[in-house]
Amino acid sequence: MTTRTTVGASAPAAGRRSRAKQEPTGTDRIPKPSQGWYRVKGTNLKLRRVTTILEQGCSKGDALTFWAGNITAETAMNNLPYLVSSSLHPERRTEAYDWLRRAHTRKKDERKDVGTAVHRLIEAHVLGTPMPAELLTDEELAPFLDHFLRFIEEWQVTFEASEMVVGNEDEGYAGTLDYLLRSRLVAAALAEHFGVEVPEDAVFCGDTKTGGELDVKGVYPEASLQMAAYRKAKVAWLRDGTKVPMPQTFWSGVVLHLRPEGYRLIPAVADDAVYGAFLTVKRNAEWTSGLSKTVIRPALTLPTLNSEERAA
Numbered sequence: 001m002t003t004r005t006t007v008g009a010s011a012p013a014a015g016r017r018s019r020a021k022q023e024p025t026g027t028d029r030i031p032k033p034s035q036g037w038y039r040v041k042g043t044n045l046k047l048r049r050v051t052t053i054l055e056q057g058c059s060k061g062d063a064l065t066f067w068a069g070n071i072t073a074e075t076a077m078n079n080l081p082y083l084v085s086s087s088l089h090p091e092r093r094t095e096a097y098d099w100l101r102r103a104h105t106r107k108k109d110e111r112k113d114v115g116t117a118v119h120r121l122i123e124a125h126v127l128g129t130p131m132p133a134e135l136l137t138d139e140e141l142a143p144f145l146d147h148f149l150r151f152i153e154e155w156q157v158t159f160e161a162s163e164m165v166v167g168n169e170d171e172g173y174a175g176t177l178d179y180l181l182r183s184r185l186v187a188a189a190l191a192e193h194f195g196v197e198v199p200e201d202a203v204f205c206g207d208t209k210t211g212g213e214l215d216v217k218g219v220y221p222e223a224s225l226q227m228a229a230y231r232k233a234k235v236a237w238l239r240d241g242t243k244v245p246m247p248q249t250f251w252s253g254v255v256l257h258l259r260p261e262g263y264r265l266i267p268a269v270a271d272d273a274v275y276g277a278f279l280t281v282k283r284n285a286e287w288t289s290g291l292s293k294t295v296i297r298p299a300l301t302l303p304t305l306n307s308e309e310r311a312a
Contacts, residue, residue: 029241030165031174038167038174047167048282050175050229054222057285076100115210118144118258119163119178122208125149126162126179127239143260144210151256151263157183160203166233166246173282177230178207180247181254186265190252193267198250205230205253205270212257219255219266225278227253228270232278 024041031038036052039045076083079100086096118141124131125148136145151157160180167174184200191198205227212218231253233246251271257264 025241027239027241029243030237030239031167033176038165040167045169047169047172047174048285050173050226053173053229053278053282053285054225055285056288057281057283058222058225072100114140114144117141118148118210119208121145122148122179123163126159140260144258147258147260147263148208148256151258151265155183155185155265157181157186160247161236164236164238166230166236168229168233168235170234171232171279171282173229174233175226175230177205177227180204180249181206186254187250189265190250190254190267194252202250203247205249206256207253207268208256208258210258212259214257214259214262214264218259219257219268223255224253224268224270224274225281227255227268228275229278231270232275 028041031040031047033049036049038047038049040047083096083100086092117138121131121136121141121144125145158181160182161177162179163176164180165174165176180203182201182203186204187198187200187202190204207223207227209219209223231246231249231251236244236246238244251269253268253270255266255268257266
């Protein structure tokens with residue numbers, strides 16, 4: 001018996017069946033962040049993560065260097081007996097040196113842990129789901145939650161969405177916004193602040209920051225860039241995985257600066273001009289993470305020439 005093989009085709013491996021690629025369903029349709037990207041399942045589309053764009057494309061100048069230096073100096077002054085004692089013993093000297101030089105990294109990780117926990121509490125409250133028991137019993141987190149609940153009550157806030165993935169496939173980015181909210185008091189306060197009309201039923205982008213100090217630092221211009229990117233997203237994924245158009249939001253959002261001692265509600269302009277700046281930052285990030293790595297080449301070496309080429 002003669003069999004016929006189509007050119008270019010390959011038979012399945014023995015013992016394995018070829019399976020058609022299945023389209024994602026339900027919550028699997030929501031893009032998940034991984035290594036600086038959001039991957040849209042069922043497609044080859046990758047969308048750059050907004051926070052990665054800001055990390056790679058925004059220059060912090062010497063601010064982070066000074067911050068790390070201050071944290072290291074503060075840690076050293078608070079632990080002088082340990083450092084002096086360790087310096088007298090070679091076997092402990094290296095351990096103390098490594099501990100001290102990582103002081104700023106530990107502080108950064110501590111702040112990140114608190115921020116993540118606070119966001120989990122807020123998300124649970126917004127969605128009406130049970131709050132994680134281990135977080136509710138954490139004394140360090142209790143004041144953050146108390147002030148968040150006070151913010152909701154005082155400003156008469158209702159939420160439209162929380163931790164929603166949004167994206168702009170044309171510009172190639174995606175991110176997870178903290179929440180969308182409505183509040184006639186926020187609308188009135190922004191109207192008075194900017195001297196413009198703000199509809200009472202306007203939807204606002206909202207973000208929570210937990211670092212720094214009230215009225216001193218903790219909310220930086222990058223918050224507006226991030227918010228502008230989310231506002232200009234074209235699509236959003238609901239919690240059941242349904243893909244919908246991004247809701248329209250007012251051109252200024254609000255940042256809830258949440259600290260153990262209280263809270264502040266900070267306007268964050270996220271209009272077309274800020275969005276244009278975000279796209280510039282995005283191009284900077286593309287340069288930093290891509291093209292910049294290819295433009296400086298190894299040193300040249302003298303070419304090998306034959307006798308005729310040398311004579312010429």
